[in-house]
Amino acid sequence: MTTNAELLERHRSVLPSWLALYHDPPISFDRGQGRHIYDVEGNRYLDFFGGILTTSLGYDIPEITKAVQEQAPKTFHTSTLYLSECMIELAELIADLSGIPDAKVFFTTSGTEANDAALMLTTVARKSNQILAMRNSYHGRSFTTIAITGHGSWSPTSISGMSVNYVHGGYRLRSPFRDLDDESYTNACVEDLRQVFDMMTSGDVAAMIAEPIQGVGGFATPPDGFFGAIKKELDNRGVLFISDEVQTGWGRTGENFWGYQAHGITPDVMTFAKGVANGLSLGGLVASAELMDSLPGNSISTFGGNPVSSVGALATIRYMLEHDIQGRSLRMGNRLADHLRPVVDASEVVVELRGKGLMLALETVQVGTIEPNPAAAIQIMEEARAAGLLIGKGGLYGNVLRIAPPMTVTEEEIDEAGTTLVNIIERLG
Numbered sequence: 492m493t494t495n496a497e498l499l500e501r502h503r504s505v506l507p508s509w510l511a512l513y514h515d516p517p518i519s520f521d522r523g524q525g526r527h528i529y530d531v532e533g534n535r536y537l538d539f540f541g542g543i544l545t546t547s548l549g550y551d552i553p554e555i556t557k558a559v560q561e562q563a564p565k566t567f568h569t570s571t572l573y574l575s576e577c578m579i580e581l582a583e584l585i586a587d588l589s590g591i592p593d594a595k596v597f598f599t600t601s602g603t604e605a606n607d608a609a610l611m612l613t614t615v616a617r618k619s620n621q622i623l624a625m626r627n628s629y630h631g632r633s634f635t636t637i638a639i640t641g642h643g644s645w646s647p648t649s650i651s652g653m654s655v656n657y658v659h660g661g662y663r664l665r666s667p668f669r670d671l672d673d674e675s676y677t678n679a680c681v682e683d684l685r686q687v688f689d690m691m692t693s694g695d696v697a698a699m700i701a702e703p704i705q706g707v708g709g710f711a712t713p714p715d716g717f718f719g720a721i722k723k724e725l726d727n728r729g730v731l732f733i734s735d736e737v738q739t740g741w742g743r744t745g746e747n748f749w750g751y752q753a754h755g756i757t758p759d760v761m762t763f764a765k766g767v768a769n770g771l772s773l774g775g776l777v778a779s780a781e782l783m784d785s786l787p788g789n790s791i792s793t794f795g796g797n798p799v800s801s802v803g804a805l806a807t808i809r810y811m812l813e814h815d816i817q818g819r820s821l822r823m824g825n826r827l828a829d830h831l832r833p834v835v836d837a838s839e840v841v842v843e844l845r846g847k848g849l850m851l852a853l854e855t856v857q858v859g860t861i862e863p864n865p866a867a868a869i870q871i872m873e874e875a876r877a878a879g880l881l882i883g884k885g886g887l888y889g890n891v892l893r894i895a896p897p898m899t900v901t902e903e904e905i906d907e908a909g910t911t912l913v914n915i916i917e918r919l920g
């Protein structure tokens with residue numbers, strides 16, 4: 492039997508040292524079933540992170556497996572040089588769901604590439620290299636998307652061909668505006684945005700990109716309506732708004748199908764990836780036909796919208812719609828929050844429970860302060876793992892726990908995970 496330890500040694504010798512690994516010691520998974528996943532040594536875990544919110548419906552979902560099995564013997568690949576019925580059907584479905592009028596869809600293989608394409612589209616359309624991004628954001632690992640990622644710990648370089656200004660967003664706990672109520676907080680951020688326009692740009696900004704709830708940033712959640720107020724300022728100046736729905740899409744936030752819908756707006760561009768195909772490699776962006784078609788020059792995407800990922804995405808999205816996965820996210824997310832709220836209120840180490848639906852986070856601090864406490868986050872994560880529960884980590888200082896199970900999660904599984912976490916936090920104090 493291959494062991495986790497053997498794989499770690501081989502991994503370290505041949506893969507980059509900067510490829511982050513969870514857990515000490517790290518784990519290698521062999522197979523999954525429902526919301527459970529088994530490592531190569533046969534240990535079973537309840538998975539409340541779903542491979543970074545990507546296994547959106549769980550493991551071995553018969554409808555998705557069947558769709559992939561039927562496609563696999565036909566062809567894995569044709570490229571965007573040829574017509575593909577499953578890609579067209581998927582584009583029709585996503586265009587319809589997007590809420591963007593007269594929408595067109597371009598498929599990529601990842602969220603990074605989707606955001607890169609959104610930057611290309613908006614900067615070319617507006618003939619400007621000026622972009623606004625949010626502090627504490629994460630939009631991908633490539634050269635362009637690192638330039639719009641407001642997160643020192645994920646940024647290997649500041650070199651960029653874009654001129655980027657970072658504005659205040661949804662991370663309230665460490666904001667200078669943290670003591671304000673929702674409305675005043677939003678107004679303060681809008682006022683700051685006006686100053687950025689007037690003081691730090693030459694006016695002709697191409698676009699703002701934002702995550703409705705910041706994923707890697709630790710599920711930082713702005714007040715509802717926040718982006719509505721921000722977008723008024725953008726609209727006054729003709730600046731396009733890109734909603735990065737890579738983590739918040741497909742009903743994950745419970746109240747809405749897309750994160751942007753909590754803000755009473757329609758974005759000009761929307762990007763998606765992760766959960767769209769329950770783990771198959773697919774991303775993309777949606778924009779109005781007028782904007783999408785405005786890009787001059789030919790383009791291709793060799794792997795974007797490939798047949799295997801497309802049929803998997805079609806099966807995933809249809810399952811989501813047929814089983815009211817959004818409604819389930821709301822109910823199960825509320826149930827988990829009900830478990831956690833009393834212990835968080837009593838805790839001196841876990842200072843905040845935040846997020847929406849099945850996108851919940853716990854932030855850990857040093858007692859009596861808001862100084863980050865990454866050691867406590869690691870302790871909670873490792874004790875959960877020892878109890879057979881996997882959760883994620885994030886936040887600027889690595890002191891936020893991210894909880895985001897596959898959206899098919901059951902009441903029993905929520906109660907099991909809730910009890911495990913409550914016991915750990917109670918012991919921690």
Ligand SMILES: Cc1ncc(COP(=O)(O)O)c(C=O)c1O
Nearest residue numbers: 601602603629630631706737738
């Ligand atoms: C909000 C957001 N956008 C973009 C990305 C990049 O996606 P990918 O890792 O598929 O390139 C991520 C990845 O975590 C993300 O969370």
